[in-house]
Amino acid sequence: MRLICAVLPLLALAGCSSFPADPEHVSQVPGERLLAYQQAVADSGELVVERDLGMLGGGCYVAVLVDRKVAARIGIGERARFQVPAGTRVLGIGIDEQDDTLCGKGRLRRELAVPVSPGQRQHFRIVSEAKSGFDIRPVAP
Template structure:
């Protein structure tokens, strides 16, 4: 019985962590939630950002930012492709500035520096867990 009492909170906490979407389950961010970086840039590169599935924040959009400018509002299981100039870029996630509900009132801010070479594609993953909340990490292309 003690083991069961100890395991239930751990199972509940693990349920709030996100999990990586299978490629066939990922959908593109709808056009009405794209805010920029959709036009190819001469000698530029591409940023591909995918948001995990998960319960934590599952009812809220997350703002995907490039160089601190809103690029897209992304939901769970979605992916956005962004066309950016080559060079150093700041790729970040924030609370959705266009949301006037509780979802947009948070203080989410996670930033990553990324060097984009001409013709290069960089991939990022938005995940969440109970210890650090939301995060964005660059992932290796497979």
């Protein structure tokens, strides 16, 4: 019984961490939730953001920010692509302010400075972990 009481909380915490979705199970963010950076511009690069699968925050959208502007509202197991001008872009995640549930009442801001070259494509993951919450991380090529 003591073993069960010791292991159960660890399993519960591990169950809250996210994991990458298989490529065949990733869906595109619907057009009504893609809010900016969808048109190709001269000397642009592409940023691809995928949100992991997992229970933590599973019922909530996360705002994807490009240069601190909301570019998409992304759900679990979804992918969004953004056409951004070359140069250093600020890619981040934040609270979806369009959400009027408890999900939209918290605080979340994670940002990365991303150097973008013309024609370059870079991939990022939105992860959620029980200990540290949400984060956005580059995916190694």
